[in-house]
Structures are given as C-alpha cells and as structure tokens.
Amino acid sequence: MASENVSASAETELKLLSAVAVRIAILELLPAFERESVRKVAVSFALNPAVKIQIEAASRSTSWLSTRIWPKT
Structure with missing residues (x-):
C-alpha cells in the first residue's frame, strides 16, 4: 500500500513559479x-x-521562489 502512495505522488507534476533572477540556477539544477x-x-x-x-x-x-521577501500588508 505504501508503495502505491509513493508511486502516485511520484507521478504528480510539481509547479514552480520562480523569479527570473535565479533562472540559470534552476535550469541547471532541475534535471538532477x-x-x-x-x-x-x-x-x-x-x-x-x-x-x-x-x-x-x-x-x-x-x-x-523569489529573491525578495515582501512584508505582509
């Protein structure tokens, strides 16, 4: 049963919204x-x-992922 849960979550696509400032690093690290x-x-x-x-x-x-932290307004 546990392996089914791992398998199901492994198939779930992650969505990442990232700041352009870290684009090069993300694209380099993403394949690994x-x-x-x-x-x-x-x-x-x-x-x-x-x-x-x-x-x-x-x-x-x-x-x-962002390079800034915004204060709560």
Whole structure:
C-alpha cells in the first residue's frame, strides 16, 4: 500500500513559479532533481513583481521562489 502512495505522488507534476533572477540556477539544477525525485517540474519564470502578484492571487503553483521577501500588508 505504501508503495502505491509513493508511486502516485511520484507521478504528480510539481509547479514552480520562480523569479527570473535565479533562472540559470534552476535550469541547471532541475534535471538532477527530476532524475532523483522521479517527478516532473513545470517551471515558469517571472519578474519579482509578477511573482508577488501571483502569490497574492493564490497561484496554483506547487512552490514559488523569489529573491525578495515582501512584508505582509
């Protein structure tokens, strides 16, 4: 039963919204992550203001990565 759960989660695609500033690093690290985790990552890049807007709008990204931290307003 446990292996079925691992298998099902391994098939789940992760969604990553990332700041453009770290694009080179993400693209360099992503293939190794996908290989090791056996999970695909759909990554999209945007400028920090656009990342912030999507986070605040409850974007459906699994994860997000930015080079800034915004104070809560």
